[in-house]
Amino acid sequence: MNYWILKSEPNVYAYDDLVKQGTGTWDGVRNYTARNNLRNMQVGDLALFYHSNIGKEVVGVARIVKEAFPDPTTEDNRWLAVEVVAEKKLEKPVTLAQLKADGSVNHIGLVKQSRLSVIPIEKSDFDYILKLSQQ
Template sequence: MAFWLFKSETSTWSWDQQVAKGDVGEEWDGVRNYQARNFMRQMAVGDWGFFYHSQKDKAIVGIVEVCAEAHPDSTTDDERWECVDIKAIRPFTTAVTLDQIKADERLSDMVLVRNSRLSVQPVSDAEWMIICGIGQTQAG
């Protein structure tokens, strides 16, 4: 299993909206960055990811699971763009903020720290465990 991070502005798509979709999940659509798209192409059903509220909150608030592999993005007719579907697994016990992540030396190489604008990004096994620990949330 691989780990990922999915970023969304709360005004566009929030954790509560993701949870409301239940086990059916929702397309992670609208991504128009080649690197983020390529990361989604690498995802497999069963991979887990952090759900990150960007802009105002700047915090990891939940864990999601990939429930459909990369497929054409339904929000465009442009064949270059694909997306995966994700479903909510559980909320974080305590949200983990970007400031907390940046302050932890163990996370200094994390993509979120080095390229905070990328909307879909990989998370290493070690980073996953550290962040779940900070957020007092079950990692698996």
Template structure:
């Protein structure tokens, strides 16, 4: 199976990159957007995931991996919502800011810029490679 690439967003006050590193893995719960839910359902173990700190930080901070494909979200009050499990792999040597992403022509079509409110989004292999390079991976 081909590795897919994703970006997940979290407010640092709710769940930060340092929380994921401390915990060693987490269930990515609380997604209540139909498009983001469909993305969660497409995630497979081994897929690479950038962790983006939204609101205050506005930067990609780390690289994680899907460690368990979708399952029912225990935090949901209604059926149909799902979660995946992710685990941290490594921090980026340099945070990749939203400003850097906006300034990079090859990233102009990334979902982060086109659908900024979406909390789980796919990245192309080229977008993943460019953000990795900007982040010093």
């Protein structure tokens, strides 16, 4: 199993939108590194759902339910999408400021490369961020 961070602007697509939809298509990604990360996702992988720009916080967990397929929002076959479902909303969001101040996960892409929308992380970092949400 792999672990990821999926970033979305909450005014465009929030975690609550995914909850209401049931299954959501993670599409519209137009960065080659992020596209390659989508291609590497497997059914069952877990992702932290991060609200970017507004809030700047991890708010929930999603599960990958369909592996990469051609992005339906474009005719350009270079771009991919995956399908996800909401797994659980965090008891307490974990802010980017918290993560930076804590320092334990300063090596992850969310902190180091904040513009990337699909970021791989280690299980230990995934678990650590979930632990922070329970404090």
